[in-house]
Amino acid sequence: MSEPLLTLENITKNYGAIEALKGISFSIAKGEVVALLGDNGAGKSTLVKIIAGGLEPTSGRMLFEGREFLARTPAEAKAAGIETVYQDLSLCTNVDVVANFFMGREIARNVLGVPVLDERAMEAVVAAALANAGTRIPSLRTKAEHLSGGQRQAIELNRFVHWGGKLVLLDEPFAALGVEQTRRGLEMIRQVASQGIGVIIITHIMQQAFQVADRIVVIRQGIVAGDVARSNTSPDAVIDMITGETPAGAGPGG
Numbered sequence: 001m002s003e004p005l006l007t008l009e010n011i012t013k014n015y016g017a018i019e020a021l022k023g024i025s026f027s028i029a030k031g032e033v034v035a036l037l038g039d040n041g042a043g044k045s046t047l048v049k050i051i052a053g054g055l056e057p058t059s060g061r062m063l064f065e066g067r068e069f070l071a072r073t074p075a076e077a078k079a080a081g082i083e084t085v086y087q088d089l090s091l092c093t094n095v096d097v098v099a100n101f102f103m104g105r106e107i108a109r110n111v112l113g114v115p116v117l118d119e120r121a122m123e124a125v126v127a128a129a130l131a132n133a134g135t136r137i138p139s140l141r142t143k144a145e146h147l148s149g150g151q152r153q154a155i156e157l158n159r160f161v162h163w164g165g166k167l168v169l170l171d172e173p174f175a176a177l178g179v180e181q182t183r184r185g186l187e188m189i190r191q192v193a194s195q196g197i198g199v200i201i202i203t204h205i206m207q208q209a210f211q212v213a214d215r216i217v218v219i220r221q222g223i224v225a226g227d228v229a230r231s232n233t234s235p236d237a238v239i240d241m242i243t244g245e246t247p248a249g250a251g252p253g254g
Helices: 045-052 074-080 098-099 120-135 149-162 179-194 204-213 235-243
Strands: 003-017 018-029 032-039 059-064 082-086 109-113 114-117 169-172 197-201 214-221 223-230
Touching: 003 045, 018 045, 018 059, 018 197, 018 214, 018 223, 032 045, 032 179, 032 204, 032 235, 045 169, 045 197, 074 082, 082 149, 098 120, 098 149, 098 235, 120 149, 179 197, 179 204, 204 235, 214 235, 223 235
Parallel strands: 032 197, 032 214, 082 169, 169 197
Antiparallel strands: 003 018, 003 059, 109 114, 214 223
16 A cells, blocks of 8 residues: 555544543555444544544544644535545535536636526536446436435545545445445445545445455444454454454554
């Protein structure tokens, strides 16, 4: 792997006397897919929120592209190229695919001194971006509310890639999708990673982690219980890390 895209060093998060994270350290390289696994309450979502600017850590530091970095808001994280895709997504359901893709970045042309949206230009950009990713949408003028969950997810990921995203955080992205939509989603994750984008995916489905991840990081009770290359472990070994059968921190580095 290349030099790390994101490095976490001893990240902690306290809520009063409660230690949600007790010193999380791991890294992810450009083009790498890391599956973040752990039982409910292990600290996975807290960690993702810290990376994405939704929470500030109590202590520790992050390095992004080799420089110390801390996003204090989700907007700061997005500006740096870090995006979070949740299972409920962030598309505006009452507007079409093109409008969602260009939200806040609309192309306008000047008509008699008045800025007018250049719908044709925007539609051409979206059509090309989706075609390059192998994403098929019947009509780009379909409102998001009429698309399937898999199609919405594809639009969000394609939008992220097109606008220069560097690290995407996927929080249970396939929880509400069917088998075929999940298969396509996993293929798209690999495609996104092939473009040099780092991917961290939280999933509770072991099979998905082993299908798509290069590395598996297990968090248990706020610490890293394992950090292993997917090719060097097994579902049973990962379950042992999650449940505590393997001593915390015993997993080999990936």
